[in-house]
Amino acid sequence: MHRFANPARFMRIAERLLPWVSGATGLTLIAGLYFGLFASPADYQQGETVRIMYVHVPAAWMALFIYTTMAVASVSYIVWKHPLADVAAQAAAPIGAGFTAMALITGSLWGQPMWGTWWVWDARLTSVLILFFLYLGYMALVNAFDDPERGSRAGAILALVGFINVPIIKFSVDWWNTLHQPASVVKMDGPAIDNSMLIPLLLMALGFKLYFLVVLVIRMRGELTARRVRALRLVEADV
Amino acid sequence: MGGYGAFIWPAYGIVAIVMAGLLVAAVRGTRARARDLAALEATGVSRRGNPPQSKGSDGDDA
Amino acid sequence: MSAFWALVGRDLRLALRQGADAVMVLMFFVIVVTLFPLGVGPEPGVLERISSGIVWVAALLAAMLSLDRLFQADYDDGSLDLIVMTPAPLELVVLAKCLAHWLTTGLPILIVSPLLGVLMNMRPDAFWVLLAGMALGTPVLSLVGAVGAALVLGSRRAGVLVALLVLPLTIPILIFGVGAVEAAVGGYGARPHLLLLGAVLLFALPLCPWATAAALRQSTT
């Protein structure tokens, strides 16, 4: 097993880096906000509302990115029995669900001024909504078992099956959306993004990723300690 | 904000709330687990001769 | 292979002897569809436009209803241990379970769906496309449903949980199934929709038994 396979060493390294990554997260987000809210032009079509894109689009990216990392962790848990993989997947799920919720809420907030309704069955918004259900299903399944190990194994299989289905669902929703294309849906992110808008977008995206790493490591530490407490209680119960 | 402030600020507000909420929940959850562990370690359940580990700082090598 | 037909035979015999389950699923399917005219109003124009969507959604829900019957009974009386311990590949055994489930649930839904099409004022020339769509779609419900049913074995509130896990995965079936009927009614051919349904079925055939077998193996520990 490669060097990071040793869980204790991985967690020790991760926690030593935690303060640095947290600092980087703060700086990136502050820079992103500054560029996003103040130092970038309004869109000629959408006006100021385009600023919502700087949180909506990165949140939607994160929703899919975290689900992908959960699927990768699930594969390494099922196939290579990596001891940290299920902990990582379970720790990441709520964060992913949080980002998906953010993407949905900011999406409708962005859509309201544009189309006058809070929810639009736009292909991408619908796909993100379905991804939200996949997250909720995963979290419900993992916590539905008394034996946490059973939950981990079932969750890993579900995350994998869900991940394999994401492209099919995406294709079918896009396909469905073109069939029922309402006349005047303005494309969410405009024709081409001007450089001045690209900077805040990428800064926010980087900030969200760093934030994810920070919260993930903290949640993994929590989950590992919880498992140790459960094991110690079992030992105590035996004596 | 060109009159759209009513949509931009809530959007950023919600993002801030959710992210802060996730962070606080994570930190508080981990601290609570660490307290449980410390309580259990204090009752001598852990191995003799190994001082109760502080929050994961000196985990030994596998 | 004898294990395959032995399992299909046993499940069908059990389903016929305890006939109530299959009939209940059908009654649920019919009742859910009849609720819509009562809710939406009997205007033929409105009903006809939403008919394929309602029939398909009702078919999905009816299929969800009978999923926990797939493995739960065997899990409770110890048969699942022996089923996992058959000399035949577990994926094949799972396929037999899915076939038996489809014969007792998917097929009846398939047969009854044109009747409900009449209830929903669907144009008769769309019935064939509805049947073709159901013929390709309902097996996928059994296959994907088997994955969900195996995953929730031994969990709390398995009935609700399996629907929560499986329904998002059946969305492509719903979209292509309804699209096929609407295309037929709209005059342009339903061929692409049915081909896509067939593609999803061929995709689900190998993937779902593998996932169900993995889920069953981890449920016996």
Added chain:
Amino acid sequence: MTEFQCSRFSGAGVDCARGGRLVFAALDFAVEPGCALVLVGPNGSGKSSLLRLMAGLIRPTAGALAWGDEEILKDRESHAGRTHYVGHQEAAKPAMTARETLGFWAAMRGAPGTGVERALEVIGLGHRMDYPGRYLSSGQKRRLALARLLAAPAPLWLLDEPSVGLDRDGVAMLERELAAHCERGGVVVLATHTEIALGSNAVELELGDFTPSREAVLARMAGEVV
């Protein structure tokens, strides 16, 4: 009856955890062809867990089991083909008759249906063959479960408290069948609290000896992620 060309069934350094609890640790065992291994030990010492491990239903957290020199989990189907597992549950449907249930389980193992009647006769259910499962008493259901051993030949028998619910001549019948199976070169592993006569070549394995001490569990946990 068929003569089994068996190989040695063994396990080395086997750990088993159920529900996060380490049930037993560093367990070694070996059963020669034609012999029987009797698992004894207090409740919760892992007799059932070990039997399910031997059946391949559970994956050990450490160590491995081997039939001859081939690890059983490497090829599940062939191990399932040579193993009969009779657990606490009867695996009999109330709506199916004894003959149908046994015929089904024999067909699942690819055995011809010819042995079903004979197995039911030997096991003492000859007069109840076409009785629906719901009318069988618990003792009769236990016999139906044991009849699976006879309906489809398999060298390795894993029995979890087989004598529970059997009357006196049921136990005698069981002892006869176990002895015959060993004579044919088969292997029997059974967990029991009651006395079952198994002849000379029976070895006892006290699982209490492998229950991990607190220090052992804590040491193992320290090795895990802290």
